[in-house]
Amino acid sequence: MQAADRLTKIPPYLFVTLRNKINKARAEGVDVINLGVGDPVDPTPQSVIDELCRQAQIPINHQYPIDEEKGMLAFRQEVARWYAKRYGVELNPEGEVLGLIGSKEGCHHFILGIVNPGDVVLMTDPGYPAYRASIYMASAEPYAVPMLAENGYLPDLDQIPADILQRAKAMFLNYPNNPTGACATRAFFSKAVEMAKTHDIAICHDNPYSEILFDGQERLSFLSVPGAKEVGIELNSLSKPYNMTGWRIGMAMGNKEILTALCKVKENTDSGIFNAVQYAAIEALRKEDGNITRMIEIYSRRRELVLKTLEKIDLGLKPQKGTFYLWIPVPQGTTSIDFTTTLFEKAAVVVAAGTAYGRHGEGYIRISLTVPDKRLEEAMDRIQKVFQA
Numbered sequence: 001m002q003a004a005d006r007l008t009k010i011p012p013y014l015f016v017t018l019r020n021k022i023n024k025a026r027a028e029g030v031d032v033i034n035l036g037v038g039d040p041v042d043p044t045p046q047s048v049i050d051e052l053c054r055q056a057q058i059p060i061n062h063q064y065p066i067d068e069e070k071g072m073l074a075f076r077q078e079v080a081r082w083y084a085k086r087y088g089v090e091l092n093p094e095g096e097v098l099g100l101i102g103s104k105e106g107c108h109h110f111i112l113g114i115v116n117p118g119d120v121v122l123m124t125d126p127g128y129p130a131y132r133a134s135i136y137m138a139s140a141e142p143y144a145v146p147m148l149a150e151n152g153y154l155p156d157l158d159q160i161p162a163d164i165l166q167r168a169k170a171m172f173l174n175y176p177n178n179p180t181g182a183c184a185t186r187a188f189f190s191k192a193v194e195m196a197k198t199h200d201i202a203i204c205h206d207n208p209y210s211e212i213l214f215d216g217q218e219r220l221s222f223l224s225v226p227g228a229k230e231v232g233i234e235l236n237s238l239s240k241p242y243n244m245t246g247w248r249i250g251m252a253m254g255n256k257e258i259l260t261a262l263c264k265v266k267e268n269t270d271s272g273i274f275n276a277v278q279y280a281a282i283e284a285l286r287k288e289d290g291n292i293t294r295m296i297e298i299y300s301r302r303r304e305l306v307l308k309t310l311e312k313i314d315l316g317l318k319p320q321k322g323t324f325y326l327w328i329p330v331p332q333g334t335t336s337i338d339f340t341t342t343l344f345e346k347a348a349v350v351v352a353a354g355t356a357y358g359r360h361g362e363g364y365i366r367i368s369l370t371v372p373d374k375r376l377e378e379a380m381d382r383i384q385k386v387f388q389a
């Protein structure tokens with residue numbers, strides 16, 4: 001049986017390839033340390049687990065979720081409260097908030113709800129690989145705007161050709177950014193809003209790292225910029241702030257027409273989020289902001305450790321201020337893939353090659369700070385030894 005043509009354009013998903021490589025090495029007895037994936041190993045807060053267990057005992061929660069594709073009103077109200085408290089953004093839980101099965105689901109269904117085959121969708125290079133895949137699955141055409149260090153890893157919107165802007169129907173943005181860790185400015189978001197208004201482009205700001213910030217960087221929602229709700233939505237998620245990647249719960253907020261389209265796709269695709277998970281998420285949003293503070297302390301400590309090691313091996317850098325990733329230039333004279341291979345073969349340390357995020361990722365690797373302290377220390381020792389040898 002032949003798979004659909006649209007899938008042939010999608011490269012193998014980076015983390016599936018990495019997982020296969022790691023499993024093979026581990027089966028051969030190699031003690032591999034994986035710094036390639038951004039998946040917190042620290043547990044979900046206990047009160048959230050307790051609430052899940054309590055709600056799972058209640059038979060009504062075993063049926064299809066309340067308000068299915070929209071997410072239950074109590075969850076949407078809690079999201080609205082969280083957004084007002086954390087980002088100063090006012091949202092109407094009726095029409096301006098939707099529950100999601102994680103922000104990745106939102107990215108995909110946003111595209112299916114908004115673009116027609118052949119439309120152009122703007123994204124960045126480097127950028128989160130799932131955007132490109134979703135664009136292809138909708139038979140649309142990605143246009144990758146370079147995101148360069150000299151521009152603070154913000155795409156230069158003035159460089160997008162006029163004919164592309166004319167054909168563009170949607171754009172993905174993502175700050176704090178995976179993979180670079182860069183944060184956006186209010187001025188940049190305002191410029192994106194202006195561009196979107198002028199060219200009738202729907203913006204999807206994917207913001208799952210909104211809480212993972214360092215060095216006094218302020219939280220920023222795209223929706224807090226004047227005019228943003230007229231042109232776009234923001235996605236967010238409980239995955240990263242509350243160590244809940246496996247729970248699969250997130251939210252979409254903002255423009256009512258875009259959310260209606262997204263909701264129509266969901267109505268016909270998934271039937272929403274398990275009620276017990278939604279109740280547990282309410283508990284997290286209401287009571288567990290302390291977990292975010294605790295995790296920032298942990299990531300800060302790990303970030304310092306990696307930065308110190310990089311300095312010792314002459315790869316020192318001034319880090320960006322967001323996400324639990326470090327975007328690191330590789331030594332001169334080598335490539336992303338070569339350096340990644342060296343670290344794997346000589347130190348059994350897995351990092352993500354920058355090119356997995358686009359061709360402008362050449363010359364970089366990405367390290368994730370989501371492994372336990374002891375393993376990260378071990379990984380840094382091994383990397384240092386490779387350089388000393």
Ligand SMILES: Cc1ncc(COP(=O)(O)O)c(C=O)c1O
Nearest residue numbers: 102103104128174178237239250
């Ligand atoms: C930019 C970006 N968007 C979305 C996701 C997926 O998040 P979620 O777990 O909410 O689906 C990730 C996960 O790594 C990500 O890096």
